[in-house]
Amino acid sequence: MAYDGSIGSTFYQNTPWFASEKIVSLKLKHHALDRHIAMFLCRLIHNQKNKYSYGYKWSVGLRMNRGKILLPVTDGGAPDFEYMAAYVRNIEEHILQRYREFISIVPPPKKIQSLNEKLWREFFIGELFRLEAGKSKGLTHLAADERGISYLGATNRNNAVLSFVRPVEDLIQRGNCIAFIRNGEGSIGYSVYKREDFIVTSDITCGYADFLNEFVGLFITTIADKVRGKYNFNYKRSDSRLKREKIQLPVTDDGAPDFAYMAAYAKNLVAEQYRRYLAYIDGE
Known part of the structure; x- marks a missing residue:
């Protein structure tokens, strides 16, 4: 305790x-x-x-x-x-x-191409997402509330949730976005998908897109996290660098991001994890 x-x-x-x-x-x-x-x-x-x-x-x-x-x-x-x-x-x-x-x-995993069988291409973060900076100046300006809205900060733990606070309408970010962590020693360069609405520190930029859903978000954040090693205390993930940041994504035959494939791949992983967990708890 x-x-x-x-x-x-x-x-x-x-x-x-x-x-x-x-x-x-x-x-x-x-x-x-x-x-x-x-x-x-x-x-x-x-x-x-x-x-x-x-x-x-x-x-x-x-x-x-x-x-x-x-x-x-x-x-x-x-x-x-x-x-x-x-x-x-x-x-x-x-x-x-x-x-x-x-x-x-939960539907069983579907048979799809493996990652190695897909074509991949680089895309700029800025061409994929509409980027919005976080609005909060910090937790000290907000009232704690365990039943309130999640508050995101520069951490790679708990899906970036630092606390829960009383909602402030002007500070709320819409859910169904990817939160790109731009600052914070040890967490700079990470990204998380957020389904629910939240309040976020200015150390985070939120990316919105019409193609985004939970499963596409999980796929893209896993790829986006691979760049975190390039950033550090002396080389920040500024807004301009974030826009020019490149990620590799699987593509369709015409070279467009294959969001349907990304969603199917993530759904397969989630379904398999569910079934493994169920087998574990039933075996206890």
């Missing part, structure tokens, strides 16, 4: 790990801890985080020892760990059943 920084963020770890000094390890005193019990407790502990802030830390010692959480109990008043585990298992099974139902209607 984090008692500084992301105060109250709580996670279950079932493998050996190490962490910074801002993390404290919690173990049950009188009961074995398993994944299901831990997930129940993590949610309750996480709900305490709004009590704390930079000026009022959840410090190790008296304040943490006196912290309280509400738990379901047995008739004798003891924590009902069996109920907690069963509650989480029921939620998991409900989610997995919905997943199985979803997988059952």
Whole structure:
């Protein structure tokens, strides 16, 4: 559990790990801890985080020892760990059943040409997309809201989502676009596809196109990420460089980008990944 920084963020770890000094390890005193019990407790502990802030830390010692959480109990008043585990298992099974139902209607992979069999050609980013710069000046100007709109920043993790914030109409970018990260040490040069609306920092430029959908976006971002090695702190991905950036794409016989092929290829990969995951969870 984090008692500084992301105060109250709580996670279950079932493998050996190490962490910074801002993390404290919690173990049950009188009961074995398993994944299901831990997930129940993590949610309750996480709900305490709004009590704390930079000026009022959840410090190790008296304040943490006196912290309280509400738990379901047995008739004798003891924590009902069996109920907690069963509650989480029921939620998991409900989610997995919905997943199985979803997988059952996903079309099986289609037979298409391999990547090596397709013709490829270079295209400029600027000729493929209408580019719009991000409008936000930073998270400090926005109100955090876990149920709000996603806020994108210069990170290659979590599909570039840094946080969730209260929507501000003038700052919202439309979804169904590719977000090109132009700045940020370690993430400059990456690209992500965004299906939903979002707010984004000025370190990111958004690319829109009529041909774009989720599967074409996944294909193109994978290709576009190959250029990230050319950028660094001293050689930024400026707007002008982004427009002149080249990516290789599969093409039709007349030399146009073969977006139908890109979508089919990405759909095949997604369908195969779904089925592999389903086989894994059913085998647990």
